[in-house]
Structure formats: structure tokens, C-alpha cells
Amino acid sequence: MAKTVYVLNGPNLNLLGTREPHIYGSATLADVEKLCCTTAERHGLTLKFHQSNHEGDLIDWIQQARTDGAAGIVINAGGYTHTSVAILDALNIVEAPIIEVHISNIHARESFRRRSFISPVARAVICGFGIEGYALAITGLASIIGSGV
Numbered sequence: 008m009a010k011t012v013y014v015l016n017g018p019n020l021n022l023l024g025t026r027e028p029h030i031y032g033s034a035t036l037a038d039v040e041k042l043c044c045t046t047a048e049r050h051g052l053t054l055k056f057h058q059s060n061h062e063g064d065l066i067d068w069i070q071q072a073r074t075d076g077a078a079g080i081v082i083n084a085g086g087y088t089h090t091s092v093a094i095l096d097a098l099n100i101v102e103a104p105i106i107e108v109h110i111s112n113i114h115a116r117e118s119f120r121r122r123s124f125i126s127p128v129a130r131a132v133i134c135g136f137g138i139e140g141y142a143l144a145i146t147g148l149a150s151i152i153g154s155g156v
């Protein structure tokens with residue numbers, strides 16, 4: 008059976024492509040989903056792709072990934088990256104590899120963005136590659152879990 012990868016997106020990422028293109032580019036979240044889908048397929052992975060503006064939804068999907076036996080989680084928690092102990096707690100009990108993704112280079116922006124509650128539990132962190140970071144994250148995950156080409 009194909010392994011499943013969860014790609015989780017946090018608050019405001021539904022607005023991708025509509026505002027602040029100088030920071031986040033012009034691709035939409037639908038484009039991100041397509042990119043993730045193609046990349047997951049290439050590696051023989053099944054994709055579960057979600058976005059929510061609500062912290063609890065993200066926590067529910069993290070717990071679901073764990074109970075489903077997902078092969079890994081790629082997460083761009085948006086602004087919750089810098090604030091959420093609750094998301095950290097949820098990720099902490101996931102045994103599958105977690106890849107943290109940011110579209111922008113969070114280290115080249117305001118100082119509060121340099122702190123991530125997720126990085127300590129992430130196997131890898133990708134930032135500053137634009138939406139291509141999602142494809143890199145899935146490819147890296149496939150390599151870690153030994154899936155596909």
C-alpha cells in the first residue's frame with residue numbers, strides 16, 4: 008500500500024497569490040497543492056493536503072496523521088510557527104519525520120520570525136525557496152522514508 012504524506016498549511020496561506028507577492032510570490036494555494044500532488048505521485052506517495060486558519064484544525068490533522076500511520080508530515084504552520092506550544096506538543100508525539108517549510112526566508116525578515124516552535128521537532132527545515140520548498144520537502148521526505156525514485 009502507498010505511504011501517505013500529510014502537507015499541512017496554517018493561517019492566511021489560503022491568501023497566497025492574492026497579496027504580498029514580493030514576499031510569497033504569485034502562485035496560489037491551489038498551485039501549491041498541484042505541485043505537492045505531482046511530487047508525491049512521482050515518489051509513489053499518497054497526498055493529504057490541508058489548510059486552516061484555526062490552530063485546533065491543524066492539531067486534529069497532526070493527530071490524524073499519527074493515528075493513520077502517515078509516513079511523514081510537511082508543515083508550514085504560518086504565523087503559528089512562532090507562537091504555538093500546542094502545535095509543538097502535537098508534533099512531539101509523532102514518530103514519523105516532520106519537515107518544516109516556509110515560503111519566505113524567515114531569517115531575513117523581522118526578528119520574531121527567527122524563532123520557530125516547530126524546528127526542534129523537525130527532521131529538516133526548508134525556507135526561502137518559494138513554493139518549490141514544498142516539492143523539496145516531499146522529495147527529501149521520500150528519500151528519508153525510502154519511497155519511490
Ligand code: CA2
Pocket residue numbers: 018019020022023024025026027031083084085086087088108109110111112113120
Ligand atoms: O514564509 C512562510 O511560509 C511563512 O510561514 C508564512 C507566514 C508567516 O507568518 C511566517 O513567518 C512565514 C504567513 C503566511 C501568510 O500568507 C499570506 C499570503 C498571501 C498574503 C498574505 C499572507
